[in-house]
Amino acid sequence: MARKKFTTTLDETIIQQLKIQAVKEGTDASKIIEKLIDEYLKKQA
Secondary structure (H helix, E strand, O other): OOOOOOOOOOOHHHHHHHHHHHHHHOOOHHHHHHHHHHHHHHHHO
């Protein structure tokens, strides 16, 4: 799958919590965001 950079702004607290959760899961924030967006889009279809 091809990857493309996507820039956005989020609440500072959310970013901090996301980064902490990513460390706990042994992944990175972008993978969590991608997974959540994918689940959301599938639900909307």
